[in-house]
Amino acid sequence: MSDSVDDRLDALARRAAADLRRALPDAAPPATLLDRLRAAGTAAQLPSSRPARRLALAAALAATFVAGVGIGMWVARKGAGSPRAAATAAADRPQLVRFVFAAPRARRVSLVGEFNGWNARATPMHRSADGVLWAASLALPPGRHLYAFVVDDSTWLPDPDAPLAPDSWFGVRNSVMVVSDGTGL
């Protein structure tokens, strides 16, 4: 039995298909899809070991760093979620950086960035006793770091009081934090 379509029927099918294509014009992915992709954490799903290695090194160094040298911190103004760094470390040493974000209505907040592969499960933030602020601390090497906060596994937000990165990611810009090399911000 032949598996080919006769010419007339083929022409009819092509005409129908053309009408369908005209009726279903090109569409852009909706913002909701991009939001969900952000929340899923793109880079965490991708094969890149560089952030993991950097974080492991930073964590190992942080133990000796915290013990003797000093601590660099981002301190938030209460109610505003604004971090300020006060780094006083020797040059090239990782800084312990505290991220603080105000989200009193959130159920979960995660810190994401290049330092943890943009993985929303890697760095959950801890809620303050008054329920207003969420905080997490990381040891980060000197340099420029992109980061953002993921609220309730679905909403990707930059830090409202930090500089924004010039590039956008799925239409949303991340925050930029520069960790001092020990000479001050």
Place this chain on the structure above:
Amino acid sequence: MTDAALLARAAAGDPASYAALVSQHYSACLRVARGILRDPADAEDAVQDTFLRGLKSLARRDEQVPFRAWLFRILINRCRSVAVERSRRVRRFVQDEAALESAPSREPPGFGNAEAIMEALQRIDPPLREAFVLKYVEELEYTEMAVMTGVGVSALKMRVKRACEALRPHLEGIYRER
């Protein structure tokens, strides 16, 4: 930029590249999903799930398989699942004729033939519908369709033929009237 180049950049940690892949393939995925499922909301759900699943399994993708074929395979599986879920939903039928007449049309004005064609597609078996949409609407080669559907080329050709034959009376009616 080609899919291969975007994939390489996405795999190297460039998040914008996956977004670009989504943008490049979104329309085609939505067309296929609409052709298979008809309902716009079901189709959008299937497409969005496809891209999310694609993101999660990107690292495990067999690089020998073209990206579009790999993506459409996920999409078709999602459409099949959505169709099964939909068939289990309880449907409420409106008995009020006045409400039916005043209810807004699901499709925009001028949808015309396309609505009738999609209605006709819903009347044929899902495997035949899939084959017709991939072959005629998306104009794919049988070898690529085989990767997407998991069905052999010979079987796909037969499905396309049977789909066309099942659609024939509907299509002849649609185009005879216009």
